Amino acid sequence: MFATRVARLRQRLHEEGFTHAALVPGPNLMYFFGLSMHLSERPIVVLVAVEDERPLLIAPSFEVGKVEAATPAFAWRIYSYRDGQPYSTAFHDAAHVLGGAHARIVVEPTRLRALEWSLLTRALPHAELAATEAPFAALRQIKDAHEIALLREAARRADQVLEALLPELRLGLTEKQVARKLLGLILDAESDGMPFAPLVQSGPTAANPHAEAGARVLQCGDLLLLDFGVCVQGYASDITRTVALGEPTAELRAAYEAVKAANAAARAIVKPGLPAEAVDRAAREVIEAAGFGRYFTHRTGHGLGLEGHEAPYIVEGNITPLQPGMVFTIEPGIYLPGKGGVRIEDDVAVTDHGCESLTTSSRELVVLPC
Secondary structure, eight states, X not given: OHHHHHHHHHHHHHHTTOSEEEEOTTHHHHHHHOOOOOOOSSOOEEEEETTEEEEEEEEEHHHHHHHHHHOTTOOOEEEEEOTTSOHHHHHHHHHTTTTGGGOEEEEOTTTOOHHHHHHHHHHOTTSXXXXXXXXXXXHHTSOOHHHHHHHHHHHHHHHHHHHHHGGGOOTTOBXXXXXXXXXXXXXXXXOSOOSSOOEXXXXXXXXXXXXXXXXXXXXXXXXXXXXXXXXXXXXXXXXXXXXXXXXXXXXXXXXXXXXXXXXXXXXXXXXXXXBHHHHHHHHHHHHHHTTOGGGOOSOSEEEOSSSSSEEEEESTTOOOBOOTTOEEEEOOEEXXXXXXXXXXXXXXXXXXXXXEESOOOOOSOOEEOO
């Protein structure tokens, strides 16, 4: 599987005029090589060459055995360094096989640090480094059946966590106490981790889409926004549901119904060939028609996979045609300053004829007794 993915990457690099790709620890290294490594003060760089099937590894010497054992399908060219030795020596030694002035290297714009950029540019002063996600995103945004099965399972576990949490909610708890309960349930679901720290936002704090859980005590009349995900073998789900503590005001109820309708409209329109921005537009038109347009302050969704946020992005201006195998969120929201916020988020997979909603929890407003 990984050898096939690397071969596709090499072909993509050739088509886009690059000679190499430089990968650092993170989702691309996991996707193409199955290597789970972490960024530290010791740089690790994998270089994939268009004209050579052997990937090149620059890494601490004690990591070499791990890489070779985890990737038996690859014959590595290895340039290692020991603690106490300058990193630059390994980078300059590797530079001799990279084509020097003829190298055009694509690097990961959101992952490559100044450390690796500096080491590469000093070792290859005449090479061109281009920061773009395009070659990686083009391959990773179309999931195969195995990946979709993992994403489906991650979504199932998120639904399971939500179902278990609802009976635990009550007045008097703080947002942080709810967050701790949520974290425990995620661990109980045998997750491999979380794509992000869960968001638990009540009352006015829910008007900030990314507010962190705080010391605020849940109160009667609050809307409580719950946004979290579960990872299965590295693949992430991302679900949001908003519940009411007692009957909400007429304005908050109307906002909820508008968001629910926007979520449904966006899911209904998804099909192959549709521009990604059309999904955003479908959700936004419903919210604007309900009179809440200026309170929908973010895009409608983002891709899911080995990252909680990846391509395709469901936003105005993205004309990328949807294709079977794409997986993304649909998460319209309304945020009323000083009053509260509503978001309903689902994970969907594009199919041959429409989409499958991987998250299936009810979207009806749950009103908990005060």
